């Protein structure tokens with residue numbers, strides 16, 4: 269990595285954007301991000317608003333790696349469609365935006381919803397796209413028993429991502445599923461001190477790697493090599509700028525698995541470099557202060 273830039277270098281080009289989403293996703297309707305121009309191109313820093321500074325600092329390392337680290341190749345990458353926890357006609361409308369795909373990741377375990385609603389969402393996807401492989405993502409929202417109940421009724425899955433919150437629960441679930449469904453770890457990789465802990469615990473068959481939470485493409489590549497498991501690259505709902513780092517990671521990994529980097533389809537069509545994308549002055553102030561705190 270090249271020398272770390274001064275804060276003033278980031279501030280010179282800092283651009284705070286707020287891009288509207290088509291539907292509420294993980295409780296937000298607009299995605300805010302701070303973009304800056306580095307030596308190798310534009311970079312994105314977009315820790316979610318509620319994240320503490322400690323966590324946001326790791327995301328900043330990723331942004332610095334994107335803007336000032338090694339220049340990386342971008343190749344063709346197979347993408348999955350991503351379906352938020354919606355029901356009814358919204359399913360068809362949202363999936364249609366992804367064009368052609370061979371894999372759909374479906375959000376389940378949304379707070380306030382039932383397993384019945386999850387099952388009907390999956391059934392509707394299977395009706396619309398009978399050939400597509402199905403992945404579920406519970407964001408840790410189920411108990412072991414609930415995850416088992418859903419797995420027993422849902423039919424064939426490519427994998428079940430973060431069905432439960434803790435590594436212990438994932439390990440227990442994996443034993444109880446006895447290979448019937450692969451378990452993927454996401455939060456258990458990026459929200460813990462040691463991203464390899466879930467691997468050592470035998471708690472996952474697949475790792476989901478996200479560039480910003482892991483501190484950058486360089487670190488994510490090391491982890492992919494170290495874990496010895498199949499890897500899916502997924503976005504952290506970045507704008508078009510931050511997504512480029514995910515594409516760089518997926519390109520470097522090679523293979524043909526479908527990666528979760530098609531999430532721009534969940535955004536309104538707003539160019540992040542247009543005036544329309546600019547955040548309000550008070551949101552810009554908020555982000556610049558956050559940057560000053562996290563840049564240490």
Ligand SMILES: [Mg+2]
Nearest residue numbers: 405407429454
């Ligand atoms: Mg996930």
